[in-house]
Amino acid sequence: MFISDLLKDKRIFxxxxxxxxxxxxxxxxxxxxxxxxxxxxxxxxxxxxxxELAGETGGGISWKRLDIRDPEAVERxxxxxxxxxxxxxxxxxxxxxxLSRTEDLSHRALDAVVNIVLHGSAYMTLExxxxxxxxxxxxxVLSIVTTYAWTGSGYVVPxxxxxxxxxxxxxxxxxxxxxxxxxxNAIAPGAFPTEGAxxxxxxxxxxxxx
Numbered sequence: 001m002f003i004s005d006l007l008k009d010k011r012i013f014x015x016x017x018x019x020x021x022x023x024x025x026x027x028x029x030x031x032x033x034x035x036x037x038x039x040x041x042x043x044x045x046x047x048x049x050x051x052e053l054a055g056e057t058g059g060g061i062s063w064k065r066l067d068i069r070d071p072e073a074v075e076r077x078x079x080x081x082x083x084x085x086x087x088x089x090x091x092x093x094x095x096x097x098x099l100s101r102t103e104d105l106s107h108r109a110l111d112a113v114v115n116i117v118l119h120g121s122a123y124m125t126l127e128x129x130x131x132x133x134x135x136x137x138x139x140x141v142l143s144i145v146t147t148y149a150w151t152g153s154g155y156v157v158p159x160x161x162x163x164x165x166x167x168x169x170x171x172x173x174x175x176x177x178x179x180x181x182x183x184x185n186a187i188a189p190g191a192f193p194t195e196g197a198x199x200x201x202x203x204x205x206x207x208x209x210x
Contacts, residue, residue, distance in 0.1 A: 005115040007169060008033035009088045015068055016094030018045040020058060021144060021189065022051070025091060027146075030059030037081055038093070039066040068094055068120030078127045089140040090128045092166065097159040110158050117162030129173070129182060138181040143170050145186045 008171040012029050017038025030053055038061065040046050046063035054061050066077045081087060122131045125141050126150040128176065133140035148156065149163040170186040177184065 001034055004031075005033045008090065011037070011085060012089045013039070013081065013087050013124075013128070015038045015039055015066075015120070017091075018042065018049045018063070022091070022093040023049055025147055026055050026061065027057065027095070029062060030054075033059070035060035035062075037062050037087075037097065038065060039064040039068070039077065041067050045069065050143075060130040068124055069115045071123045072106070074123045074127050078124075079130070082131060086131065086135065086137055087128060087139070088123055092124055092141065092143040094120055095144070095162075097156055099155050105158065113158035114162045114165075116162045117147040117159060118165040118169075119162065121166050125169065125173070125184075129177060132182055133177070133180055139183070140182045141170070141173075141182070143167075143184070143186040144169075145188045147163045147188045147190060149186075149188065181191065 007029055010029075010033070012026075012034050013027075013028050014022045014036060016024050017036070018040040022038065026049075028037055029036050036053075036059070037169075038046060038049065040063075043065045044201050046065065050061045050063045053059070064075055064081070066104075068074055094116060096113045098109075098113075121143060125143075128139060128141065143161040145167050146159065148160045149167045153160055167186050170184045173182075174184040180208050
């Protein structure tokens with residue numbers, strides 16, 4: 001479908017790139033010639049994924065242990081990444097979610113999800129954006145959202161709130177930064193049968209198997 005070197009010499013940063021959709025996007029980007037940086041909170045997972053994808057594709061990949069909820073850590077990490085050359089694109093993929101009756105949620109549970117999904121995505125986007133703007137470089141941001149960013153959904157209210165915020169950020173910055181040659185897009189791919197996904201989102205195993 002794509003020419004084999006479509007992304008040659010491009011550098012792409014993927015949050016939550018050690019597992020799931022992020023990992024599979026990293027694989028495909030590398031197959032198309034991109035150099036990839038993945039981040040997450042679990043060093044062992046990042047190391048394993050980087051080794052696996054490098055072996056499969058022969059492409060370039062590095063990893064950074066990063067909690068995107070920490071704006072100072074985001075700034076430090078992207079400064080380190082930029083020292084090796086500017087990024088061409090950011091993928092806001094990192095997320096958190098769990099099923100719960102909304103009336104049972106504590107403020108800590110609410111913050112845990114919203115801080116990753118919304119605040120973390122915003123910190124990453126703003127840190128990359130200000131660098132592209134200062135350097136007068138084009139940039140691309142792709143954010144992974146969900147269908148319930150539009151429709152809403154019960155029992156996943158913190159995630160729905162966060163993803164709706166990311167969608168609003170995407171639409172707003174597409175207008176504001178578009179004239180600066182920075183593109184922002186969001187996609188809502190739906191559920192993928194990646195390891196552990198169904199157990200977090202479906203309460204019964206028979207539903208996952210269906």
